Amino acid sequence: LELELDRISSILRFQVDRHTNRDLLEGTGPHASHCERGDPVCAMLAPAAMFAAVVSGLAGVVVGTADPSHCSFCTADVTFDLSSLPNSTFSLGGGQYHVTTPCGAVDVTCTTSDPAVQDCRGLGSLAVPPIVTPIAGVGGGLNLTLLGGSNDPPCGHSHGGNRTLVYQLLCDETAPLSNPPDADVVERPGCTYVVTWRHPSVCSSKKSVQCVHPGPPAPPPYHCDTCLPTWTPTWDMRRSTMLYTCNDSGFHSVTEAVKYGLVVYDWSNGKDLWTNAHPMDSEELLTKQAEMVMAADPGIPGEQPRVWVYRNTIKALNWYSSVREKLDDPAYAGWFVKFKDYTGPSSNTSYHVPACDFYGTTASPAKCSGFYHDQAQSPNHAGGGRAYRVDGECIEQCDCGATNPCGEYTFDHRNASFADWFINGYMISNETIHHTPLSIGIGYLDDSMTLQGMTEGVPYPTWVEDTGSSPQDMQDHVDAYRANIARLQKELVPKGGFYWQMMKGRGPTVRTVIAHGRKPAHNVTTAQCLATLRTQFCVPNPEAWGVASRYECQVDDPSNGVDATAEFLLTRGDFAWLGYGWVGCTSEERPRPQEWDADYGGKAEESCSEVGTTGVFSRSYPKATVAWDCNTGHGMITMK
8 A cells, every 4th residue: 555655646746746736826727716815835735735635535544734624633532523613824912823723834934834833933733643632511622732842942841842732622602613713822831822712613522433643644844935045155254244233313334334244224224314304215215324335345246135124014104205105196095004984184083093293384284194004113293292202303394295194004915906016116126126236135024914903003902993994804904914925025035035034043042141121031951952952953954954044142242252153153054144133223333252253264064963972062164163062051162
């Protein structure tokens, strides 16, 4: 039977790859209806599901599939069929978690096929046999425990530091089949994440005939064709450093910028300059800042774009001229979400946020807008009170054009023509990837759309009420947003682009880090260090090298020198950067350890390995040997 299945599989894989995968990716062909429009994960997994279904039908066996329509769990006594659970990805816990049926894979842009994630960390997997526990008593139901979640970084002292996911499925005969999970995910106890789901599918069970496996096979491993950039990687230490920064009082120091191989600029850069421009020109000043840096150091042809600039994926900031042009043009009104029942200036106090500016003059009265907007992080004239928070002070009336007040508006990703402009007019544009003579990268892509509305909205989450959005409206907003982000990644990477959040890796995090601001200290035990390096990084071709990684340091942390550099050099792959993430705007230079400017001779010979069983791990570079001692928690760099 195994030989016959191998023969059939080779034939079917060819046919599926040749026909079905192409049809699904293009949204055409007889199998296209199985995927929702713009769903890249479905398009990726459906060929494997088709292959599994065909082989299963021919041979009478179950093979790996991501098809949640075959979703049964059993004990020796009873079997529960969960196939009627909705096959959608739900945003829970204020957008921190994404969850789908236990037999599915979340359709967010994360490098996992787990059914639930927290900030892209998988919480549990069917790759490890699940624990199936019927719930006795009134109502009844099922506790389904999935082990084998992410251990990056290690979480707790049980299960090897892996996270654990529990579906608490409660019988509710009155709930519709489309009923979503409860809005919150509870971490109880630590590193165990409980999803409560009230659904009629667990109100009945059938007697088990034979329970060989308690659950179905796990979905196929996630394959990502946009997880690594297409440019030539650098192993030059200086050019492998990064800085995400801004100077809100003016332009950032080019002298500091050229010390880093990659510089990312926030929207607040030069805020004191563009806030009082007529009209505001944040976008143009970001381009000018990038041009100043590239004039001093253009980088290496064929390698990473030298400078990357900020864009927002959901907030339409009209101090960007490209956004303002569309917002002020009635022909594009469908691209932006509106306030509910807006009637003009009389609606100013009808919402949780004001619809009008507060400051104006006789010649230029205060402006109002029927498009939803808030002032969470918006330039304002001082004196408006709590509703008009000043994030960049306008000396005169704030000028974001003649039509609408300055504010954080909302893109409507459900609009097809908007999606085309968003990707190939706003993100990929002459100000970024198509900039000449040197490309400017897209940097930090901020914020997102959740079922509660825009992230970082103020006050949160009143966006839904102020726009009059129904639950279906919100699900449509979220689905369209995800589809556009997935499409952006697929179009951006082949053009030589990448952005900050696409750097999914964080390194081994075996270095102890002090607390900084709101970021807590990170302490690592010897056991955690050994487990991480032995199983994830100091192995042939580590899986971590399959994604781009950023190793972030905190300002003034004493471990930023030898320890941070040794950890980086010991475990890095082709696409990795060491340096500073977002730590706010400043005109002062960040400390730069001398180890970040040393010459280690280029690419390492191979991955790291343990010296015997000493707990010391080393890696050889042409001009240095790098080591990490899990016993002491420190690194060493020895020049040859």
